[in-house]
Amino acid sequence: MTLEWHNVIVHAEDPEALGKWWADALGWVVVHTSDVEFAIRPEQDRRPGLEFVLLEESKKSKSRLHLDFVPDDQDAEVARLEGLGARRVDIGQGEQSWVVMADPEGNEFCVLGRRSQ
Template sequence: MTLQWQHVIVHSADPVALGQWWAEALDWVVVHSSEEEFTIRAEPDRLPGLEFIRLDEAKKAKSRLHLDFVPDDQDAEVARLEALGAKRVDIGQGDQSWIVMADPEGNEFCVLGRRGQQTAP
């Protein structure tokens, strides 16, 4: 049996707004949009993607799954994401080389150091 990874599912109070935010943050394309779900991918036919699905329940705790990103320039990327509405967050990570951030709905993600200089947390 062969499995193909299709999406990472993100529950969201407003899947369209959050999906649009991530599409802009990642420079990805929208492949599906409705009031209940919103899907983006790096390219229209490239998997995996991110699928935002409406869930009318607020986030209650630290995310059990998060995404790590490796930028060319960590400081510039963090500043760009903050300008889009992301916030730096403290989840108890201490003093690390990566920066923990949260999207507009509070989902954590990490911006690692430059490519080739960092291992994932």
């Protein structure tokens, strides 16, 4: 049996707004929209993607799954994401080389240190 990774599903109070935020943050394209779903991918036919699905309740605790991103320049990327509306969050990580951030609905993600050459 073979499995192909298709999407990461993110529950959202406002799938369109959150999906657009992530599309801007990642430079991805929108591939599907409906009243309850908003899907983005790196390119139209490239997977995996992110799909934002309506869940009419607020996030209640630390996410059990989060995404890690490796930028060329961590400080510049953190500043850019903060400019888009992300914020730094403390989830008990202590002093680390990565920066824990949250999107506009509070979903945590990490901006790691520099890419390995």
